[in-house]
Amino acid sequence: MSNKVIYSKYNRERKTQFQIATIHYQNDYETKVKKIPLTTEAFNHIKAIHENSLLLKDVYQNIEVLTGEIIDGCLVYDFIQGTSWDQRLLTEVLSGNLVGFIKLLESFNDILTGLQPTGREDFISSDEFNTIFGQSLSLKDQQCVHPANIDFIFDNVFFTEGGTNVLLDCEWVFPFKIPIKYILFRSIYAFWVKYNVYIEPLISFDDILIKFEIDLELKDIFLTMEEEHFQLYVNGDWYKAGFFGRYVKEVHSLNTVTGLLEQSMINMKLFFPSDRGYSEDYVISKLCTRSTGIMEVSFILDANYSNKFPLRIDLLERPGVICFESIQIHEISETDSNYSLDYNMKDITYNDNIIQLEEKGEALFLSIGEDPQFFLNVNSISTKQLLVLRMRIDLNITPYVELILRRKTEDFQEEVGVHQQVLDKSKLENAHYLRKMDAYLERINVIESEKVAYETEISTYLERINVVESEKAIYNKGMNTYRSEIKEMKESLSWKVTAPIRYLGRIFKNRQ
Template sequence: MKKIGNVTLDTSCYSGKDLYSDGWIEDRILELAENYPPEEYNRVIAQEQDWAVMYHLAHERENILSWYPFETGAKVLEIGSGCGAVTGAAAAGADSVTCIDLSLKRSTINGLRNQCRDSVRICVGNFQDIEKGLEHDFDYATLIGVFEYGRGYIGGEKPYHGFLRTIMNHLKPGGRLLIAIENKFGLKYWAGCREDHVGTFFEGLEGYQNTEGVRTFTRPELVEMLEECGYRNYRFYYPYPDYKFPTVIYSDEYLPRPGELDKNICNFDRDRLVLMDEGKVFDQILKDGLFPLYANSFFLEITKDPEEGKGLESEGKLEIRKEPRGEITEEFKKIADQKRIVYTKYSSGRSPKFAIRTCIARENEEFLLYKTPEYPAGALHIQSIAGAKEKLEKLWEEKKLYQVNQCWLEGEKIFFEYLKGVTLEEKLDQLLEEGKQNSVKELLRVEVRNILEAAPTGTFSMTPEFQKVFGNVTFSQEETAVEPADIDLIFSNILLTEDGKRHVLDYEWTFDFPVPAGYLAYRALHYYLDAASKRKILKEDLNLYEEFGITADKILKYEEMERNFQQYIRGNYVPVGELYHRMGKKALPLGEVLKEKDRRRMQVYVDFGEGFCEEHSRFVDHGYDSVIQCTVSIPEQARAVWIDPALAPCILKDLSLRWSGEGQREPIPVTYATTGYEMKKNCYVFDNSDPKIIIEEIPEGKRQIDISYRISILEEETAVLLMDRVNTKGRMKKKVRGLLEG
């Protein structure tokens, strides 16, 4: 038993040796945890650019739990706590957290990052040893990325059933088990992602034929397992894009809408294929009602013995009364505190003072929508939204083109009236899907005109406040401006209701200084036309920018404003999307994969005395290997041979050709010429798509050539650059030198 700050580390069941580890990188993570506080982790991750560091330390990992409404005074059991990726989220919403993990090193990292919390106790050792001494009155237990390893925790004929029963035994009546796990049938696996645990393509889809010790499950499999164990009180949620770094949490009561699932390329751990447009496929899945089957991950809430406690299905029926105006009542506050959250969206890739969480809660048929800050520093930003409502109502009062969605503050949260209707973005997409492009264009024209005409305008003048947010952007011509300015009048934020009114749902980014009105119109068009591939046809066939005086020069200025605005929001925080651009692995579209394979094909031509021709050639496929070793057979009548090592510019290194055959003691070197340039011994550069190795002398009785080389395919411009350097005897660029020496 020892202390790490306020955290208790219990090693009474520790065997003295960590039985699993990610290797040396865990030493580095331990070093980082010792030297940096959690608020510095984002900067550290950006510097390290290592997937393991990101996976274990990123704040976004907590998103899978930080939304969950733990009851006041809750007692939580976290099994498989690892380096503490979600321990802080559990501890923030509970009175005590008991962690269990097999690794002392990982538990030490967990203790260091949570050392300020005296509510955390970490038990190090084998789960089966520790479990014997655990209490049976926990309010919650969590298995975040752990249930799939149930066979290793429990063993037996039905290890996952046993794992469930063992954990549920430590919950009090009405207690809840929370599981986060990949969906075996997740669309990402069909679309070309490798199975997360074993790193091979389609392993889960094919039933883990080559894998022991780990299993993920489909929703029907999980439901069957729960029913067999006697647990019938459960609820599924769907973290997107997955449970590791979720940005949105959906539920059966609030599923995604077509067009929302467009952030699918986020593979940090391994290269992947891109076999389809996942966004378009998700749209079809949603229309067919199949999302629960193909969601990438599950978050599963299981309630114990609903008859003995107040389980989910036996919760009291409360009548919700909305208070769209004025102060929220104590009755409403009580109801809101007992809400069931059905949807959560994170805006966490921002500076702490702007990071917020949007939630929708449901009770009976009523919905509540509210925003809350992710960090204490965000309280002022939440308050500013309430102030923006009054200003925008006054601004738009005369022309009445827009209605402001009502909101009210309650503590650290801001509540919004929940409205039903269809957003302009949804309506435009529906028209586009129906092939009504002319209607789409006309509606776009109407809505951009509304944005420009909704409020009184003046002349833009630069202010210090403007420069702080949008930078020192100057315009060559006079710009009309609006003040205050809701720059987020994009079509997804404008709701059309049955009475024909346009309601502005979200006015988070409203500024009390003049902003060019054209910038608001530019943002509305940009975030519609450029946000989805299906709208590309509109961008190619439509120039609304120019119709409304947004010239190419102005677009450059507005783009600069947008970059500066996004930087203002992020501050020093590096969002996951930016980290992906820096350290994400390759995502190879199917067409490029096939093209690359074609480019690496070896083609062998044989001359029978009439010259070389395609008819007397054959291909030798090598897939994507960079090291080639093969044997080429030569027909008896052949007089000469051409070997094309690729169908693209390339570099061949360590080129070796030798005659071989039965009865030959040692291979004999082949005499050959090439169309390439010999940079050094056995290293050739070919600067065009028709590289050739030419063999004009075939010794008597030799009909077999052993070939080996290392190949690097070059883009044409790189090959030309390299040959230019060679021809001028100039200094080779670093990229080119790396190709030769790699």
């Protein structure tokens, strides 16, 4: 079963006790992320990361903490599906949406302040704090966390499809109080160092900090803590060459930087994976002069290479654009045979620092981070072979960033067009229903008129019935009077005396 590497990062520049590698890989059955100690001393650091994650899972309230498990001295996590806050923020920046960018930062700050929703207090640094961060610190009216994960940066927090935030990394956790403002500063600082070329047209670094009540004086304090003390704690004497060190370098104009890049060399590397991933111990480096045309670079592949992991190819150490013409593998023998990738680049993968673009039939790869990596899956090699890369490299990424923004704009306009069609259809349906409603209302009016007429007619009939009932009552009363009179007459003495006469009269009448 072969593992396909999606992403890898090696921290060889650190002190030996902190040197670890992070490998994101997948196979036919699972997708995992593994943290590997690169030195014997670093195993305790791997163990501490695991223990920190278990601790924070119990004490942090508004976020899920990924814990993983220790397997064969490595810390193995399940891969979390979602989008990092780094990518969410970068999307807003590349689309030029300053309001959306600031709102996302505010939401991230809400996550930090909700980790341990305690009250605010005056912060006075402890001896342990002073040892790590190099100075005594006293701040009024601060919200703090304890224990504190200061590596709560945007890369380490994922937002899942279910709307849950997941903390992936618990590498730098300290058992003492630390102000949340410093943790937020580190998050913004790390993001700025990577993407300042895209952010600065929207907003300055200082203006971002001001929005979160980090003034220039506090910024300088935090920078000193970060650059001159914490990085020394992690990296030793090499900390100035670390990830954050670029911020304090001399500032050059864009034209100067562009000119330097045009004349610069490109250091390309091919990594052969070992059983523990990739390292500088198994690498071929080639220093190439950048060309405006097609560049051809070749590497000799050792016959003992195993395909448990793919080859890793690092073509750039900076932002740029790569367009592959072809990727071929030739046997170094009398037999002429080669392996060539299809033009759609289906056999090559890349890490999160690369964005693929399709432009005019070409497969372009835009490097947006500091460590872009390509991965090439090949069959096991039984003889020495030659890997030949033909490509064009462009270090001017401005047109491609504009292309991304234009495509996003076009996608947005297309989406607006779809919504407009739905709206127009709704308007037509609404007009149709309004016409039907008018017809129903007109019919209701007719029925109401008929109802009034029927009610008038019924009233007339009821009045007639009342008259008839009155006449009937008068008639019944007369009949009753008549019957009473007849009865009274029949019961009278005269009626009884004349009874024989009436009898004879009837006989006589019948005989006639």
